[in-house]
Amino acid sequence: MLKIQIPATSANLGAGFDSLGLAVNLYNYVWIGKSDILEISSADGTKIPTDETNLVYVSAKYLFEQCGKKLDGIKILQENNIPMTRGLGSSSACIIAGLYGANLILGSPFNTDELVNIAAKIEGHPDNTTPALLGGIVTSVYEENRKVHWVKQEIYRHLDFFAIVPDFELSTAFARQCLPETVSHMDARYNLARAALFSASLLQGKYENIRIAVTDRLHQPYRMELIPHAQDVFDKTYALGAYGTYISGAGPTIMSIVGTKNYGFEKEVRRYLDESGLETWKIYKLSIDNLGTRVVLE
Ligand code: HSE
Numbered sequence: 001m002l003k004i005q006i007p008a009t010s011a012n013l014g015a016g017f018d019s020l021g022l023a024v025n026l027y028n029y030v031w032i033g034k035s036d037i038l039e040i041s042s043a044d045g046t047k048i049p050t051d052e053t054n055l056v057y058v059s060a061k062y063l064f065e066q067c068g069k070k071l072d073g074i075k076i077l078q079e080n081n082i083p084m085t086r087g088l089g090s091s092s093a094c095i096i097a098g099l100y101g102a103n104l105i106l107g108s109p110f111n112t113d114e115l116v117n118i119a120a121k122i123e124g125h126p127d128n129t130t131p132a133l134l135g136g137i138v139t140s141v142y143e144e145n146r147k148v149h150w151v152k153q154e155i156y157r158h159l160d161f162f163a164i165v166p167d168f169e170l171s172t173a174f175a176r177q178c179l180p181e182t183v184s185h186m187d188a189r190y191n192l193a194r195a196a197l198f199s200a201s202l203l204q205g206k207y208e209n210i211r212i213a214v215t216d217r218l219h220q221p222y223r224m225e226l227i228p229h230a231q232d233v234f235d236k237t238y239a240l241g242a243y244g245t246y247i248s249g250a251g252p253t254i255m256s257i258v259g260t261k262n263y264g265f266e267k268e269v270r271r272y273l274d275e276s277g278l279e280t281w282k283i284y285k286l287s288i289d290n291l292g293t294r295v296v297l298e
Pocket of ligand 1: 018175249250
């Protein structure tokens with residue numbers, strides 16, 4: 001069996017709705033190998049679908065079909081460390097695992113660009129799937145739901161990413177339904193300037209821009225309503241010196257970008273959550289993963 005490591009991802013990065021995303025060093029592992037039957041199991045007790053609705057399987061089968069082949073059986077074992085339905089790319093990790101594993105099993109008929117396109121097609125937008133595959137911070141444009149134009153940039157700066165993870169799920173489908181159909185020209189301008197500012201500032205180390213760059217008018221104002229206490233948590237992270245705080249993907253995870261020398265940040269956020277009745281919320285201290293999905297040795 002191949003053991004595949006897939007990073008968690010944080011999408012949107014504030015203003016870059018459906019476009020910007022980055023990979024972090026929290027990983028799912030998927031062992032995948034040939035079999036005559038469908039064998040799916042969980043290595044860590046996480047409840048996962050073990051039938052044909054399993055997303056790793058669905059994605060592997062899709063890739064086989066793109067090659068004109070039928071997938072009769074496959075063996076899949078999953079270790080899920082990425083919290084599910086929390087805005088950290090758990091479903092994209094499953095999609096990438098299935099595509100990457102199936103592509104290897106078939107002798108790599110698809111190149112990276114093709115895998116990026118197939119993954120975006122399954123997920124519907126490229127901002128989690130592309131960094132999940134490639135690592136780093138990725139800017140993607142999904143042209144006519146057909147082709148992803150992307151650029152990956154690696155980040156070796158001293159930054160921590162604190163994922164503050166609520167104790168409830170928020171489905172992406174629901175969190176998208178809450179967005180308006182149309183936005184004003186003024187709001188569109190507001191976002192595009194900030195999205196462009198974000199990656200340039202992160203890469204140049206101009207962190208004083210990040211707080212402005214992560215504000216947006218396309219999704220966070222609507223999604224804040226779906227995440228009780230979110231505004232208070234945002235305010236607290238800024239009071240503790242975060243460079244920027246945004247809703248990760250569709251939420252409900254709140255992500256704070258913090259300098260590595262801000263030693264007290266995690267402890268103070270933890271204390272704040274505990275004192276605010278949010279002791280079941282978790283904090284993950286993460287950093288950028290620049291490598292993306294890969295096969296690892298046992
Ligand atoms: N860009 C997507 C959204 C990410 O915000 O809905 C979640 O998958």
